[in-house]
Amino acid sequence: MAKKVLKVPHKEKCIGCEMCVFAASRLAGAVGIEGSPIKILKSKKGFDVHLDPNVNDLDVEKIANICPKGCFSVEDVSDETL
Amino acid sequence: MKDNTNISVLHIDLDKKDFAKKSYPDLVKYVGGIGVSSKIILDNFDLDPVTFAIGPLNGYFPFASKTSAAFVDGGKFYDTYVGGRLHSRLRFTGLDALSFEKASANPIIVSIVDNEVSFLPADTDITTLGVFGKRSVVSHEKDGLTTDQHFVFGERNLSDMLLAKNVKGFVVSGTQSYKVDRTDKYSKQYEEILSKTSEMLVETGDFPSCSHCPMGCSKARVGESDGNFLVHCLVSCIYSEKIFGDLGVVFASLSSIGYDYRHEDLEALPSLVAENIKKIYEKISHSKLERK
Numbered sequence A: 001m002a003k004k005v006l007k008v009p010h011k012e013k014c015i016g017c018e019m020c021v022f023a024a025s026r027l028a029g030a031v032g033i034e035g036s037p038i039k040i041l042k043s044k045k046g047f048d049v050h051l052d053p054n055v056n057d058l059d060v061e062k063i064a065n066i067c068p069k070g071c072f073s074v075e076d077v078s079d080e081t082l
Numbered sequence B: 001m002k003d004n005t006n007i008s009v010l011h012i013d014l015d016k017k018d019f020a021k022k023s024y025p026d027l028v029k030y031v032g033g034i035g036v037s038s039k040i041i042l043d044n045f046d047l048d049p050v051t052f053a054i055g056p057l058n059g060y061f062p063f064a065s066k067t068s069a070a071f072v073d074g075g076k077f078y079d080t081y082v083g084g085r086l087h088s089r090l091r092f093t094g095l096d097a098l099s100f101e102k103a104s105a106n107p108i109i110v111s112i113v114d115n116e117v118s119f120l121p122a123d124t125d126i127t128t129l130g131v132f133g134k135r136s137v138v139s140h141e142k143d144g145l146t147t148d149q150h151f152v153f154g155e156r157n158l159s160d161m162l163l164a165k166n167v168k169g170f171v172v173s174g175t176q177s178y179k180v181d182r183t184d185k186y187s188k189q190y191e192e193i194l195s196k197t198s199e200m201l202v203e204t205g206d207f208p209s210c211s212h213c214p215m216g217c218s219k220a221r222v223g224e225s226d227g228n229f230l231v232h233c234l235v236s237c238i239y240s241e242k243i244f245g246d247l248g249v250v251f252a253s254l255s256s257i258g259y260d261y262r263h264e265d266l267e268a269l270p271s272l273v274a275e276n277i278k279k280i281y282e283k284i285s286h287s288k289l290e291r292k
Helices: A018-028 A053-057 A060-066 B025-030 B033-043 B085-091 B158-162 B182-196 B229-234 B236-243 B247-256 B263-291
Strands: A001-005 A038-042 A047-051 A073-078 B007-013 B018-024 B050-053 B068-075 B076-082 B096-102 B108-112 B118-123 B135-141 B144-147 B166-173
Touching: A001 A053, A001 A060, A018 A038, A053 A060, A060 A073, A060 B144, A060 B158, A073 B096, B007 B025, B007 B033, B007 B108, B018 B025, B025 B033, B025 B263, B033 B050, B033 B068, B033 B076, B033 B096, B033 B229, B033 B263, B050 B158, B068 B158, B076 B158, B076 B263, B085 B135, B085 B166, B135 B158, B144 B158, B158 B166, B182 B247, B229 B247, B229 B263, B236 B247, B247 B263
Parallel strands: B007 B096, B108 B166
Antiparallel strands: A001 A073, A038 A047, B007 B018, B050 B068, B050 B096, B068 B076, B108 B118, B135 B144, B135 B166
16 A cells, blocks of 8 residues: 655755645644644755654645645655555 | 634833733734734833734735834834744734833843743844744844844834844744634635735745745845735735735635624724824824923
8 A cells, every 4th residue: 555755855945935834734624833744944055844754644745736846746655665 | 722802912021021911802903913013002102112913814824924013213103014934933922912112221132932031141142042943033134123034124223123122132932823613614715815826916936935925036035114004904915915905805814714803894994003003193292292
């Protein structure tokens, strides 16, 4: 059985808008940053995108699609490799 | 669940290094932003407040992505706006506004985590304060008062006002999250607002973006100082005027997150705010006469 897994292959494109942070919260039934499985931290080069593994319990396609810069991809990973 | 029946203000007494969170049901009619700030300044005029306020849509909807600041300087009332993360961090403190009152005797940095305030020596490294990922750092930079080391308020004298109060910077961390009653209604309205991205009056870009705004536009770095009353009470981006200048859209958005505003309430806003500002100018005139 394959599971959809959120990846960040293009984090250098991140503009720090946090649309993904809020989307993940909304999908988990909340409004906020607290408890979101995604964190965007400012770094020297731009922004770092931190994913908690439990983000993959949510609709990761929706999270990937809301990013205006296409930072995310969704990969099918078999349960055995998880 | 967020309490929509009160406006919560954190009064920060810089002289006594004390603070108090107060809830004002009578301020709800001013919605937020310049509406709430003008009333706080009017009611606390003698404390020389510098206020930072958000509106009811901040944290909930895209493009509601600014923070309002207001103050009186040189006999003039100012309201000015900034992008970045400050608005969403303030939202998740559970507060609607901060009011920095009187002045500190010594230079300080102020750290706010939800409803708690710490007064720290000015030589504290401000970048180490607050809750990482849930904070916004406000500092004095060469272009004026700056949030998140990038976004600048539209009025430069705001920086001078805070420096005169001996506030060398402040950090706001918000660690709360909220539920909405009708998630289906809220999600639908969220999608509706997001579908209006083409109505934004700026081009998309690759610049650092305000929290909860997907535009990444070149205009975000420097905040505005003039514009639409309703947009400035909601504290949404001035370039979202075609979206949040529409009373129907605003009413539907507020309703979807549990606010009971009526159309008449929103229509009355400009005159309510204008009345506050008029009374502030009366106080300014009166205080000038007293000084003579």
